[in-house]
Amino acid sequence: MKDTTVENQLRYLYTLQQIDTQLKEVNELKGDLPAIVEELETKVENYKSEVKILNATLKQLKIDRDKADVEILSLAEKIDRYKNQQLNVKSNKQYDALTREIEAAEKKSLQIEKDMESYEGKMETTKRDLEAINEQLQKAINELSERKEELRSVNKEHEKEELKLKHEREKILVRLDKNYIERYERIRKAKGGLAVVPIKRDACGGCFSRVPPQKILEIRQNSKLYSCEHCGRILVSNHIVGTSPEV
Structure with missing residues (x-):
């Protein structure tokens, strides 16, 4: 059953990214x-x-x-x-x-x-x-x-x-909204496998471009899906990173 709250959808997206990153590492070993x-x-x-x-x-x-x-x-x-x-x-x-x-x-x-x-x-x-x-x-x-x-x-x-x-x-x-999955896969394909990133030191964790303070505050609300204005990757708050299940 899908949990459609945005906060949990963001957690699932971040967890999915961690899984795909590990799968990529396994494939790279080949x-x-x-x-x-x-x-x-x-x-x-x-x-x-x-x-x-x-x-x-x-x-x-x-x-x-x-x-x-x-x-x-x-x-x-x-x-x-x-x-x-x-x-x-x-x-x-x-x-x-x-x-x-x-x-x-x-x-x-x-x-x-x-x-x-x-x-x-x-x-x-x-x-x-x-x-x-x-x-x-x-x-x-x-x-x-x-x-x-x-x-x-x-x-x-x-x-x-x-x-x-x-x-x-x-x-x-099975827990993720179809539209989120499609968006995630599209970005992941375009960005070398990295579609969901946390904000690190007020910057995008993917391209390291600065994220405006107001946008950081909005992202921390975990009520909407936000993308980096420069690279298009999905941005998640430290709260999402800290509360997402480890893989």
């Missing part, structure tokens, strides 16, 4: 590992996609090469048949017609042989590319495995603390 793991996962998927494309290309080149090989054999048989027919023709017209067929078949065969050489050249290039990508893929998989193990180790070390803080955070969120 260093760049989460980002590194995510980057490596993306790299592995990209390499796998490249391997898939290259394998498909190689398969099609083999099909095209084999088809060309069959066509060359078929044309060779056709040329032999035409030459045998020339031995039995009874007119120059028939002989010339067969000669033209032979020349056309030989020309086509030469073109297909060139195509076949091209297919084989592309196959060799694709095989080399595939070998290089597979090598890079394996390296990325090995590195990803190592980094994941490092991250698991770090997560395990701080797992209980992190779960406790997240549980406390959920308990606070």
